[in-house]
Amino acid sequence: MAVKIGVMSFAHMHAYAYTAAVCKLPEARLMGIADHDPGRGREMAEKFETRFIPSYQELLKEDIDAVIVTSENCMHKELTIMAAEAGKHVMCEKPISTNVEDAKAMIDACRKNNVQLMTAFPCRYSPAVIKAREAILAGRIGEVLSIKGTNHGKMPGGWFIDKAKSGGGAVIDHTVHVADLMRWILESEPSEVYAEISNAMFHDKYDDCGMLSITFENGVFSTLDTSWTRPKSFPTWGDVTMSILGTEGVIEVDLFAQSFSLYSDKDMAAMWPGWGDNTDYWLVKDFVSAVAEGRPVSITGEDGLAALAVALAAYKSSDAKAPVKV
Amino acid sequence: MQRVAIVGAGGMAGVHGAAYAKMPNVKPVAVVDVIPEAAAKLAGTLGVPSFTNFDEMLKSASPDVVDICTPTPFHKEYAIRAMEARKHVVLEKPMARTLADCRAMIDAANRTGVKFMVAHVVRFFPEFAAIKEQVESGAVGKPAVVRTTRGGGHPGRWFADYDQSGGVILDTIIHDFDWLRTTFGEVDTVFAKGLIDRCLPNLDYALVTLRMKNNVIAHVEGNWAHSTSGFSVKVEVAGDEGLIDFDNKKSVPLVISAPGAGGKETVPQSPLMEDPYYRELKAFIDCVESDTPSPVSGEEGMRAVEIALAAIESIRTGKPVKVGG
Incomplete structure (x- = not known):
């Protein structure tokens, strides 16, 4: 069973590489892209031959297992918590947030909702x-x-x-x-x-x-x-x-x-x-396999917070x- | 014709001696070292008499210029004695272990009116001179961040005694401190971390951050530890309109790989018609002959020591240290 993934925003350029990795991995399936910039979202959905979903809430209602959050840093908290509350695992772009409180709230929300939070450190x-x-x-x-x-x-x-x-x-x-x-x-x-x-x-x-x-x-x-x-x-x-x-x-x-x-x-x-x-590919592959196997992600939200x-x-x-x- | 006596017969004395031997207007006249064999060996190479007693040498060889290449703690004593005998003085860097010693030598030079140069040879390395020229011409715009690296293995011998050498900071990256302040202006704050008090045998290493008065941030790495590829010198100058990147490992116009004493040896080289030590010492001899200011004054030598001592103080206190404040 492929891990079904949605992408939340293409504001960060790393979204390209992560999404390309999802498309390349047989064990993952790209289910759609949502973006608060609809022009950008539509363009990327077309590029990656997937659906553009007009709102983040709608994306989270889809049959997906996990999301990749690649918005502006200041939106990481909002999108991550939204995804966690919808029961989706999250891989969040670095830095995890712009302040300690947001990072802690993200970690807590994922823990409370029994989903995993991975920080994207491809290095x-x-x-x-x-x-x-x-x-x-x-x-x-x-x-x-x-x-x-x-x-x-x-x-x-x-x-x-x-x-x-x-x-x-x-x-x-x-x-x-x-x-x-x-x-x-x-x-x-x-x-x-x-x-x-x-x-x-x-x-x-x-x-x-x-x-x-x-x-x-x-x-x-x-x-x-x-x-x-x-x-x-x-x-x-x-x-x-x-x-x-x-x-x-x-x-x-x-x-x-x-x-x-x-x-x-x-x-x-x-x-x-x-x-x-391509370190981005191996990062996404590791996230996908952690979700598929139900094992802990290799790089946690706490790691993101510590950095x-x-x-x-x-x-x-x-x-x-x-x-x-x- | 300038008659030059060399005091201290270690490695740097040999380099200086070889440079003097090539100058038409210089006559090496003596080598002094407390170790008779060392003095005799270098003296033999230069074809001059050797001495173990400094005053005897002054009397017998009557030099015009005294070039001091002893371990650092002996700089002050010989420099001042030479100055008081009205000899011009070339002094190997670092100028001294303490600012008080630096000040005493500057005062003696002023009092006696002799020429006095601290041998900050990096200024005379053509790559460093060329980078400085590019920076001054505005090639990289306004400088923002400068990085330097210097070092390789541990030099051993007396250098391993911190009290004598001051470790990698005072002995080696003082070169970079001197070049940085001549190129980017004076230093405001120094913050450093290093191994100075770790007492690791033949291992010293430091990472020093300088904030210059003009806001440039400089990072200086000093390495007397291990090396992946011999002695390494790197410089990077990033400005708001460009970047300069120098690595001595990438500036190698000649590699000779041939049978040597220890089997096949591969020696990368960067030969110059006039090596930096020759250029440096020639500049001093010129200033003596033409009665012009010293290429590197005692004050400048002291400024570099001040930065190095601030870095050591920062390592010991864990705090940033203001220079000259």
Whole structure:
């Protein structure tokens, strides 16, 4: 029996990749798309050869098992709780929400209604990350001492720079992936965050540069550059990297290094098309199989909240000009 | 013709000696080291007499310039003694272990009127000079975030003694602190995490965040730990109109793979007609000969030490540290 899935909003561009994965998976079936932007919803429904359903409530009345929530960050709570109350499992785009209270309400609603809540952290499905984690847990680099992380990107524009919808700029957008990977790899929780934050790239009302210093309960220290510092002319969208230092060795992870250089006169620009595994596909596949098998999802709402808490602590630290407890 | 004496006969002294040997207007005249074998070895290479006593060397070799390459804690003593003997002084970085020592040397140089340079060689690396030039020409617009990486394995020897070397922060990434402040202006706040007090044998590592007075955020990685590929130097400058990305591992015009002492050896190289140490020391000799200001003043050497000591203080207190405030 295929897991029947509906998509709630295409506001976040990751909706494409997740929906494409649903279509590709024999064990899943795309049942329809709802979107508060009907033009966008109709267009996507046509593209993915499925039905456009005019309202979220109607989508939830359909015979579906689970939903993918890929709206603006500020709507995650409303859509997730609505889905949970309709008895649907939820995979929610990161960051789980724009504040701690919303995330907690989402987690509670899913628990109360006996549905699962998964946070979409596709980087956990990078084979390089999986192997790095295995090596670390097997003690191959001894005791981990520090991690230097980056998640650079281009400024995404749109609602991502509208704080009311996104909850912030580069820091909330780009802290959570690597903060989640660090927690997952270290099996320890972030305890303190210091951050230097600026808007030196676009000189606007949102933050576009973030340099976090994150300390973990087990004593490991790390930094994370969340900045939208890739120019428009950069050959790729950005990066996710970690340089992990242990007492006995070091592990360098560059998640999207499986690429080649392309120089095309059509664009008059260099490009680095990737050829590595599609992590979005493996994320969706794992969610679908958790729902199908009735086993706990691999990345919970609590995981989403823990990563969000790091980003929120960074904003607090920047305001206080001091390290803050997470 | 400038007569140059080298004090301390370690690795950097050899590099400096080789540079002087190539300069037509320089005559190396002496090598001093408390270890007679070390002094004799380098002196032999340069074809000059060796000494174990500094004052004897001054008397016997009568140098014009004294180049000090001793471990850091001995910088002040030799520098001031050389200055008081009216010798021009080249001093290896870091200038000193303490700001008080830095100040004493600056005062001595001012009092005696000799030329004094702190050997911040990274300024003379053509890649760093070229990046600075691009930044200043506005190629990346207004700078926003700068990242640097420096290091590889642990240097061992006296460097392993924190009290002498100041660890990876004072000894190695001080290079980046110097280059950052000359390129992006003065530092406002330093926050750092590192292994300085972890007492791990032959392992030091630090991640330092600087907030510059002009709002630029800089991230400096210092690595005396493990390395995946030898000594690594990286620079990234992101501005509001562009990005510069440098990686020494990707700037390799020559690789020689040939039988060596330990079997087949592969050596990537980035040769230059005039290496950075030659350029640096030549700039100092030029300033002596033409009586122009030192290419890197004592004040500048002290500024870099101040940033490094702020980073160490931040690691120890867990708090951001204001520089010069």
